[in-house]
Amino acid sequence: GHTPRPTLDTLKQGDAVRLFAERARAVLPAFAVTEDNREVIARIVRRLDGLPLGIELAAVRLRALSAQQLLDRLDDRFRLLNAGSRAELPRHQTLRALIDWSYALCSDEERLLWERASTFAGGLDLEAAETICSGRGIDRHDVVDLVIGLVDKSVLIREDHPCGVRYRMLDTLRAYGRERLAASGHEDWLRERHARYYRDLAARARTDLFGPQQMRWLTRLHVEHANLRTALEESFNGPDGTRTGLTMATDLLYHWTTSYYLAEGRRWLERGLTATDVPDDVRACALWAGGWLAIIQADKPAATTMLHDSRRAGEQLRDQHVLGYVALFSGMIAMWEGRTADAITLYEQALAKHRACGDPAGTALSLIRLSLACSYTGDTASAVTAGEECLALCESHRESWHRAYAMMALGVEVWRQGDLRRATDLEQQALVVNRSLGDSLGIGITLEALAWIAASQCRHQRSARLLGILQTVWASVGAPLSGYGHLAGYHDACEEETRKALGEAAFGTAVRRGARMPLDEALAYVLQEEPPTGRGEGAERLTRLTRRESEIARLVARGLTNKEIAASLVISQRTAEGHIEHILTKLGFSSRSQIAVWVGERTRADDKTTPGE
Known part of the structure; x- marks a missing residue:
């Protein structure tokens, strides 16, 4: 029988029509679904099979066409595809026809940019588009206008990020662009440009590591992770791939250590290290970098082997920079093994070499470890001196990450001295920095110290909940007290005291409560951030x-x-x-x-x- 015609209000409430109207108003603010155009709009969305991407691409055409003209052109395009058949087009053919139309409506330069932007993984910014996509038919100065054109056509999607405006492409449109790029014969040229750009980005980030731009760089590397991964793969597969790829993987060391990509970073380094045994500066640096990641992952045998090989290469090259890092990380292993005196000697050797080389990052790391080691032996004066020297160094360079670890180390010593309020303040300041970077290792060690402090304050419910939160954090890192194993005695004493104070049942309840908390909520609790009130x-x-x-x-x-x-x-x-x-x-x-x-x-x-x- 006859199907009743839906009312205008009913039609406007349909998902596809609402989406079409919303996207149409983005390009034509006065657009509305009315009694006059309702039939045409309904036919358009039916013709597009209700596909959201198809609706997005079609609605943009209203900038130049009426709704009826848009419908006529859709009908023409689809009639060509099915050669006049009365059968409906399959959904994928409907979408393909619409993407073909979008491509055809682009200028030659916009098509080139569409193809070239498809090589990016996870999006791109304007600087990357200008550097990588220009040339061979695109002038660098024209890229910004071409990007605007593709945004207007809904090929690129503009997004705001902490490090600036970025653009991404829906997977369907990216796959289409890659297909066109492959057919153009420019794919290899573009992949090499992409890899070179991100190798340069990694090198620039490494150069600016110890300074006021550090947090911005680390945030940017996190946003660019998918592109960095693509560039690493291309670099390892290219000419002189081992050296090129290994250099990039080493330049990204702080990206690996301050993120969730420890295991991935180690895999990239080991890929290059197993491919060559030439004892040059690139291999020597990659070895100590890999040694550090292995220590964080509690893989002492691998760390020991890599540091031994790095020392041998450093001695052959007479490279004090390499030998300074080998001494530093060898000191960490010595602390792990309970050889505290040996560790302090190694940290002092590392400190001397890094100072002589003018390496502030190496100097800061050595001071942090020296402070912790001296504190562990009860040498308060030396612990405080090293910690405060590190803080002064970081502050003079307006650096944040090493400063957070220096505050953590000083906080441990201040806690040992009994100044619980100052110790809490130092650890919470460190935690704020680590949270902003998503640095699981830094979050873990500062939470440890805060749990010990809470137990010393007889706030045993709080210390128990912190111990529960720590279970989740250390599971994400892959090893408890990762790289700080010599402090395990403090953890065990805190747990024993808290368990005894609360009793087994209450202790278990509080620990489970902490372990179940989402990390963001847990960190807000730890930092004692007040929940907002109705008036504040x-x-x-x-x-x-x-x-x-x-x-x-x-x-x-x-x-x-x-x-x-x-x-x-x-x-x-x-x-x-x-x-x-x-x-x-x-x-x-x-x-x-x-x-x-x-x-x-x-x-x-x-x-x-x-x-x-």
């Missing part, structure tokens, strides 16, 4: 969110994915992602879990319940 910061943050953003924040807190949020609110996934980026920016957060914690705290505050410890 929380209210100010709330007023900065729009009604739709507040709605999406609540859905994030319920654990919904971007796709599920988009379906729930009948918006595109891209729009949902954009809202979440805006929420993160407005609230000053860096992860969805922080949004969830914030929403939960606001809800509890609104219910006027008293938060637990």
Whole structure:
């Protein structure tokens, strides 16, 4: 029988029509679904099979076409594909035809940029686009306009990140671009340009490591991780691949140590080290770098072997830089083995070599380890002297990461002296830096110290919960007290005292409670960050969110994915992602879990319940 014609309101509530109207208004603000155009719009979205990407690409055409003209051209394109057959086109052919049309509407230079941008993994910024994609038909000065053109056509998606504006491409469009790139004959040329750019990026980051730009560089490397991985693979496979790839992997050492990529970094280094045994400077540095990663992973045999080989190469090359790092990391192994006096001697040797070479990073690392070792032996004066010298060095260079570890080391000694308030302050300052970088190792060791301090303050519920949080952190690193095994006695004493004070049942409950906490929530608890109240910061943050953003924040807190949020609110996934980026920016957060914690705290505050410890 006859199907009743849907009302205009009903039509406008349909997912596909709502998405089409939303995207159309982005290019034509006055656009609306009306009684006059409703049939045409309904036919357009049916013709596109309701595919979100197809709707995105088609709606952009309204900048130049009427809705009827758009429908006519869609019909023409699809009629060519099925040669007049009355059968409907398969969904993948519908999408392919639309992407072909988008490609055809691009200028020659925009097509080239589309193809070349497809070689990036995980997105790109304007500097990378200008450097890698220019040449052979694209003038560098034209790249910014071409990027704007591809954003207008929804080929590139603009996103705001802490390190600046970036652009990404949907997987379907990237695959299309790569197919066109392969056919162009420029693929090898572009892959080498991509690899060279990211090798240079890694080298620049390593050069600027100890200074005011350090945090920005480490954040940028984290954002660029997928591109760095692609560049490493290309570098190892290229001419002189072992040396080139090994140099890049070593330049990324602090990227590996301050992130979740310890195992990956070690694999890249070992790939190059097993491919050649030429004892040159590149191999010598890669060996001590690999030794450090092995120590963090508690792989003492591998670390010992790599440091032995690095020392031998350093001696042959008479390279004091290499020998300084070998002494430093050999000192860490000595501490691990309980040879504290030997460790202090090695740290002092490392310190002398790094000072002579003018290497502030090596100097800072040596001072941090020397401070911890002297503290362990009870030599308070030497521990404080080394720690404070390191802090002064870091502050003179406006450096953050080594400074955080120096504060951690000083905090341990101050705790041993009984100044629990200052020790807490030092450790919490260090934790703030480590949290901002996502440095699991730094987070772990500062949480350890804070647990010991809490036990010394007789705050045993807190120390037990911290011990539970630490179970999660050390599991993510892969080894407890990674690289700081000599401090295990402090951990064991803290656990024993806390267990005795609380009793077995209460201790177990508190530990499990800590272990179940999401990391962001756990760190907020550790830093004693007050949950927002209705009249304080929380209210100010709330007023900065729009009604739709507040709605999406609540859905994030319920654990919904971007796709599920988009379906729930009948918006595109891209729009949902954009809202979440805006929420993160407005609230000053860096992860969805922080949004969830914030929403939960606001809800509890609104219910006027008293938060637990």
